[in-house]
Amino acid sequence: MRRSGAILLLVLGAALGVAAPALADGAQSGADIHVAQSLGDRELTVIIRRVAEVPGPVHVDVVTHAGSPPGEITLTARAAGAPASTAKVVLGAAPGFHPGVVHVDRPGPWELAVDGATIPFVVPALVAPPWENATYGGFVAAGVLLLVALGCAVLGRPGLALVPTAGVVAAVAVGVTAALLAPSIPPVAAPGTQLDPTFDNVTNPWARTSTTDFSRPPVNLVPRMDGQDVVLGLTDGSSGRPVDDLLVHDSAFVHLVVVSPAGHLRHLHPVRTAPGEYRARLKDPERGTHAIAAEIARRGGGVQLLRSSVDVSGTSTPAPVAGEAVVTKEVREAGRPSTITADFGERDLQPWLGMLGHMIVVGPVADGPVSAPIWAHVHSMIPPAPGLPDRPDESVAAYGPEVPFTYSFPLPGRYLVWIQVERGYSVVTVPEFVDVPAAKAVSPR
Amino acid sequence: MKRNVVLALAGVVAVLAALVVLWPRGVEARPQLAESDRFRFVLTPASTRSGSNSFDLRVTDRAGNAARGEVTVEPAMPRMGHAVAPITAAELGPGHYRAGGVDLFMAGQWEITVSFSAERVVIPLLLT
Structure with a gap:
């Protein structure tokens, strides 16, 4: 009897000791x-x-x-x-x-x-993953079977006690295996990132699907003007149906960059007004053909850049708005990484769209931004803080003053460049020109 | 008595085997070899953790002779669409270079492009 008690304590101690790490991986939790x-x-x-x-x-x-x-x-x-x-x-x-x-x-x-x-x-729903159920189920079963085995032994049937004892061994093996393998099992994709979210697949994210390639067709962009608003019509490139599966990427559904004929930049984030329809206001527009480019990410696929142009019948004369920064340019020949660093003086910049800074590159501008072959959006990142799953929001004004960008200009020529940061809840835009020389030697790779 | 010794030994062997199988392993900082048409590059990172890093570089021609010139290291992280400023490596000896103060601030798969006299190679580097 005393020996059985000792075994019981040992098994319980082992079970508790091994089960502890399983608690570390909780149910998946969403983020802001x-x-x-x-x-x-x-x-x-x-x-x-x-x-x-x-x-x-x-x-x-x-x-x-x-x-x-x-x-x-x-x-x-x-x-x-x-x-x-x-x-x-x-x-x-x-x-x-x-x-x-x-x-x-x-x-x-x-x-x-x-x-x-x-x-x-x-x-998101808080759903226990299958391996967690196996871990807890294994140890609970082991405990119950252990009591059965003890009961058999106390009743003077040691031979019969062998059956539940074997069950204890098997149940502990199941629990320990599940607990040890749990950290190396890849998590399922957050609901709504690969498959269209439904009440069913949100409450059971572990349901198996036969899909392995989640990517979707490209998108057609048709812009039009409605008063002072630019309205983007997004349709699927294969079916022609409205595209209503845009993901939030870099803190927006659509990053719309509009460059006016005089070379002024707007970085807008159109709002969704209907399936496949996004709308943003162009305040005090100029007259003429504006170059527009929209960055979007469809569910299950990567980011795509949609370029187009729209004719605006505005009347405003271009108002020069230029933020102040000391810009240092270290420009290398086309194809090699150039660095452009903007110094904003004080360490009080706020994250904008999750980044320290954004640099929009349009060029080479031989005859206007509409026909520029290169259109790029370069980021200056906020270094990740270990242990913090959520990114800092705009209330943290403690970054800068230097905002570095590295970009390999693919073609030689003159580029229009805008550097954007946020300070005091206001977006500061610094326009610049960059002249990129041609490559000196042709590299084989 | 003898049986107890055998049991104890078996227990020790089982614990050791479990430790060998279950011991957490990091990624080792191994030398990475890449070859272009004319040159051979060997890059050894000082660490495979994210943060400040430095690279030891050996550049030879295909025959094994030390090559001299300007060596530039251009780190980039393709998944994030992000590149950091290129760093010119200091020459320690014939064909032996060192790029220090490389700030690889994020864990994940990096691509280190090494360029030398108009030839470029890309060396993958996984940081944990």
Whole structure:
């Protein structure tokens, strides 16, 4: 009897000791969603915070920027078959964070409407992965079988006790194997990144599908003007249907860069107004043909760049807006990495679209930006902070002053370059020219 | 008594075997070889962890003679679409170069392009 007690203690100790690491990999958790939105005359960043429990509140921060008119906007969370939840957010005149709370009652695909703009997002379900069930199930079964074995021994049937004892060994083996292998099993893709999110696949992300290649056809872009708004029509390149599966990448659904005939840059984030329709306002436009380029990422695939042009019947004369920075250019010949560093003087830059800085490159500009063969968007990254899954938001004004970019200009010639950073909730744009010399020698590779 | 010794030995062997199988392994900093039409490059990183790093480079021609000239190291991270500023390596001896202060701030697969007298090779480097 004493010996059985000792064995029981040993087995329980081993079970607890081994089971501990299995707790480390919890159920998958979502992250904050940052979406830049050019909504009417406002440039907003909508931050949907990680949903802690379902049903429960969703905390939404609406970040306004300098020059944003004060007013009130309505947040509405909607899902098929669920009651809509509405909150009003009063935007002050001072730029900054304006919180609002809406409620969700089930995991699955949801939509957050910010006035007329809609942001599809996924409320993830907390689902225990199969290996976690195997680990806990194995150890629970071992404990139950151990009690059965002890009961048999106490009742004077040691021969019969051998059967549950063998079960204990098998159950512990299952639990230990699952616990040891768990860290090396690749996690499933977050719901809504590869497959279209549905209530079924969000609540069971481990369901098997026969799909191995998740990529989708390319997209056709048709821009048109509607008053002062540029409206982008996105259609599927294979079926012609509206493209309504854009992912948030670099904190926006669409990064729209518009270059006016006089060479002025706008970096806008059109809002989704209907499936496959995105809209952004061109404030005080110039007359003439504007070059436009849209960066998008479809679900299950990489990022694509869609270039086009649109005729604008504006009347404004171009107003030169130039941010101040000391720009150091170390330009190498075409094909070799050049470095361009902007020094903004003080260490008070804020992350914009998740990055320290952005550099838009258009060129070589022989006859205008519309026909420029190269169009690039270079990032200056914020070094990752270990142990922090969420990126810093715009309230952290502690970066810079140097913003470095490295880009290999593919062709020789004159390029238009704009460096963009955020300071004091205002985007600073520094226009520059870069003259790239031709390659000296032809390299074999 | 003898049986106990055998059991203890078996236990020790089992524990050692489990340790050998389950011991966590990092990525070793091994020399990486790449060849272009005329030259042979061997790059040895000081570390395979993200952060500040330095590269030891040996450049020879295909016959094994030390090659002299300007060696530039151009790190890039293709998955992030991000490149860092090129670094010119210092010459330590004939055909022996060292690029110090290379800030590879993110873990993952990097591509180190080494260029030497109009020839370029790409050397992959996995950082943990």
